[in-house]
Amino acid sequence: MNIPASKVKELRERTGLGVLDCRNALVESEGDMELAIDTLRKASGMKAAKKAGRIANDGLIGMKLAKEGSSAAMVEVNCETDFAARDENFLNFVTAVTDKVLDSGETGIPALLESGLESMREKLVQKIGENCSIRRAEVFEGSVGSYVHTNGKIGVLVSMEGGNEALGRDIAMHIAASGPTVVSPDDAPADLVAKEREIYTAQAQDSGKPPEIVEKMIDGRIRKYLAEISLTEQPFVKDGDIKIGALLSKEGAKVNRFVRFEVGEGIEKEEVDFATEVAQQMS
Known part of the structure; x- marks a missing residue:
């Protein structure tokens, strides 16, 4: 015809x-x-x-702050390649997801998809030819510091008390660069500390030193480990002479919690040889 x-x-x-x-x-x-x-x-x-069976471990971080500054939303939306992540259709979808999360306060992925985003996702897959997915979403209320790295692959939200917008951005940027996992040593989960202690104990057993010295070595390593993963104990990336905890005290501020998204973290990348990849694309 x-x-x-x-x-x-x-x-x-x-x-x-x-x-x-x-x-x-x-x-x-x-x-x-x-x-x-x-x-x-x-x-x-x-x-x-x-x-949908293909691994989507690239993509972008979407972020939006409410006009009145009372809340902020951050999402991770995945696709298969960085090329697709720069596609206008994909960028528009990331914006739509971020808007939906901020407007509704919903962070559950099934509920977000059911709200109309699933049909948009399916059309996007059809257009760009890659699997796409909404991986996670977060909403912070109140005073929020935020930062998205220039490549769009790392984003941070920080819930704060006191300080100002510039400090909030500096703290968020520091978290993006240094990757702490807890606010302070006291926030480290007990099972995580116990696991590290077990590892250090096994390592120290072959040192040949007296038990009391070994115990001190282990305690020292635990303190060092907690300092490395704790935001307040880390040297500020913009001024290594001051720790984040001291900076916050100086500015009369406090960090309640934070979340850091990095595109693709924890997603296993599938290794496919060239011939297999071509065959899959042709199917």
Whole structure:
């Protein structure tokens, strides 16, 4: 069946999909525009499901602060490649997800998808040809410091008392660079400390030193470890002569909690040889 180019163009404009997909849908529907749209919607869902098994460990961090400064939202949205992460359609989806999280306060991924984002996600998969997913979301209320690294791959939210906007950004930037896991040593989970103590004990047993010396060595290593993972004990990245705890005290501020997102952290990257990758893309 001969499909006029004008119809293909109209279908592309209405769906945002590729020329070949639009032409095939019009051929299948014998030129019926609405039926072609239905066909493409069904195909989009099927293709999205097919690509869902592929690992999406690239992507971007989205962040938005409420105009009145009373809350902030941060999300991680994943795709498969950095190339897709720079695609305008993907950027628009990240913005839509971030807006939805801030406006609704919802951080549960199933609920977010059910709110209308799933259909947007499926259309995005159809357009860019990669698996995409909303991995996690966070909302902070009250006084919030924030920072997104220039590459869009690391983002931080900090809940604070006191201080000012500049200090909040500095603290968030420090967290992005240094990656602490707790605010202070007292916040370190007991099981984590016990695990580290067990490791250090095993390492020290072969030292040949008296038990009381070994115990002191272990205590020293634990203190060093806690200082390394605690925000307040870390030297400030912009001034190594002052620790974050001292900086906060100087500014009359306090950090209640923070969250740091880094794109793809903890996601195992699938190793696929070139021939297999080509075969998968052709399927």
